[in-house]
Structures are given as C-alpha cells and as structure tokens.
Amino acid sequence: MFPSRFEYSAPDSLEEALAVLGQRADETKVLAGGQSLIPLLKLRFAAPATLIDINRVPGLDAVEESDGHLRIGTLARHNQIASDALIGQRYPTIAAAAPQIADPLVRNLGTLGGSLAHADPAGDWGSVMLALNAEVVARGPSGERVIPIDDFLVDIFTTSLNEDEIVTEVRVPKPEASFGGTYLKLERKVGDFATVGVAVHLELDGETIRRAGLGLTAVGSRNLKPANAENALQGSDCSDDLFAEAGRLAAEATEPVSDVRGPAAYKRAVVETFVKRGLAEARDQARSR
Ligand SMILES: Cc1cc2nc3c(=O)[nH]c(=O)nc-3n(C[C@H](O)[C@H](O)[C@H](O)COP(=O)(O)OP(=O)(O)OC[C@H]3O[C@@H](n4cnc5c(N)ncnc54)[C@H](O)[C@@H]3O)c2cc1C
Secondary structure: OOOOOOEEEOOOOHHHHHHHHHHOHHHEEEEOOOOOHHHHHHOOOOOOOEEEEHHHOOOOOOEEEEOOEEEEEOOOEHHHHHOOHHHHHHOHHHHHHHHHOOOHHHHHHOEHHHHHHHOOOOOHHHHHHHHOOOEEEEEEOOEEEEEEHHHHEEEOOEEOOOOOOEEEEEEEEOOOOEEEEEEEEEOOOOOOOOOEEEEEEEEEEOOEEEEEEEEEEOOOOOOEOOHHHHHHHOOOEOOHHHHHHHHHHHHHOOOOOOEOOEOHHHHHHHHHHHHHHHHHHHHHHHHOO
16 A cells, blocks of 8 residues: 655754654654564555654764763664674673564664554563663754653554654663673574564673563553563672573563463563573673673
C-alpha cells in the first residue's frame, strides 16, 4: 500500500525542526532512519499530516566521550555504532549488540534514537541502554530535558517523550574500574527480531561487583530492567552461584507471551541461562582489563 498524503519537511537545523514540529505536533512525525516508520505509513497504521526528516540536521550523529559520558547522537546508525573504535574498546555491551540488530540494510539506515523512540519491546537498544543506565536527551520548546532510560520507556510503542520534543542524544555513563559486558540474543534466523535478548554490564572492584546492569528484550510489554537481580549482584562477590541466582531472579521479573517465536516458559528459561552466561562473560572480560 502507499502511505496517506503528508507534507514533507527537511530542515537544516534543529531549531527549524522544532519550529515545524511545534506547529501541529499531534499530527506530525519525526523521520530518522525510516526503518520502522515507513512500514507503518505504508500499512496505514500511522497517517501523520506532516513528516519532519531530521537527516539534514548537522551534528546529530556524533559519537564522543565528554563530561563523564559517552554521547551518541540520535542519528548514529546501527552500523556506525557497530564499527566505532571508541565503542569497540570501552563499551562492550553496545559493541556486542549493534551487529546483531536486523540485517545490513536496516543497520545502514536505522538509528539509535529512532529505535528508542519507537519503543518496540523486541528492540535491542532499549535493553542495552537499561543495562548501562543511559539517559535520553530531548529538545523541546522549553529547552533540553534529560530522561533516564527507565523513565523514557513506558510501555509497548510508548515513551515519555512529549509530542513536541525531538530526541537529540543518548548519554551513557563512562565505565569505571574494571568492566565487562555483552549482549546475548536468540533469534530464529539471522536478521530477525529477538526471541529473547539479554544485555549485561558489570563493573568490578577486585572480585566485588561495584555496579551491575541488566536489560531484557522481548519478554514484557517494554524492555525490562530486572532490579531484583541487579540488587542481588550489587556489592556481592562474583561467583557462579550468585550469577545463577541472578538468572533466576531476572527470569522471575519477565512476563513473556507464547507466540511464533516460542512458548513463554521457554523464553523465561532462556533469560535465566543468558543472564548467568552473560554475567560470567562480563566477569571474565573485567578480570582481564
Ligand atoms: C526487517 C527489519 C528488521 C529489524 N530487526 C530489528 C532487530 O533485530 N532489532 C532491533 O532493535 N530493531 C530491528 N528493526 C528496527 C530497526 O532497528 C529500526 O531502525 C528502528 O526501530 C527505528 O529506527 P529508525 O531510525 O529507522 O526510526 P524511524 O523509523 O525513522 O522512526 C521510528 C519512530 O521513532 C520516531 N523518531 C525517530 N527519531 C526520532 C527522534 N530523534 N526524536 C523523536 N522521535 C523520533 C519516529 O517519529 C517514529 O515514531 C528492524 C527493522 C526492520 C525493517
């Protein structure tokens, strides 16, 4: 199907984009990589009066470390993130997830900000950013707002972003001490959305866990942060028994549904195994840093 008619605006600056958005925010959609929005338009699940293409706005795809954070511009493509040297060296959870998202065509166009704003519970970035305690930066008519990712993700395809706001950046705290992390994804075939995904981040002080972050994909109505498992890990000494317990606690926090990708009980079992396995992998990385 063809999309419904819409006005197309491709501003050269964020200020201009915000001005166009402010005119009729409830009938306008921001276009980033288009990998989720364009299918929705073609299926007529979305029929905005105006599309604001932000791809010409300069500076929205930068990746840099400053002020204690890794700052990733909203327009950073999945592939750009997968091949970024800084991310490869210092942000193993992000580096592990990026090449597992979709297929090369989607990775060339799809953006980090678009993925988070889309808030698909089967999206991979939400879990990664939950494990890393990231913040989403948004600009609106009254200035900049910094939203912790756990508050940004509200429910299936729902965020706390206001209609007149544009995501500009995602901020990830710089890891301290010895750190490790990974993203484990079970998919039916290469390029598919996750049957289950688990993001893990660990910071160690000797053998003591200084910070533990977890994020779970496709096992609830949004990406989940299993706080009970994180709390059990925090401040404890690493051990296989502890990691097994964290896996059990994380699985308890899930609410998967049975569907074509598998029964709920199977998905819960995969979460338990992946959390345990991911923590062991992150610990081994941290020990070697
Ligand atoms: C075949 C296929 C397979 C896929 N597989 C996976 C997968 O395995 N894992 C995964 O995580 N994702 C997957 N995706 C989704 C993909 O990652 C998309 O890139 C992503 O969900 C949306 O990013 P986008 O930049 O394309 O956003 P768009 O499609 O342009 O926009 C998506 C939504 O976000 C809003 N938006 C975009 N940018 C902003 C902004 N800066 N501020 C405010 N709102 C904004 C739009 O208005 C729209 O509502 C897949 C997609 C396809 C087509």
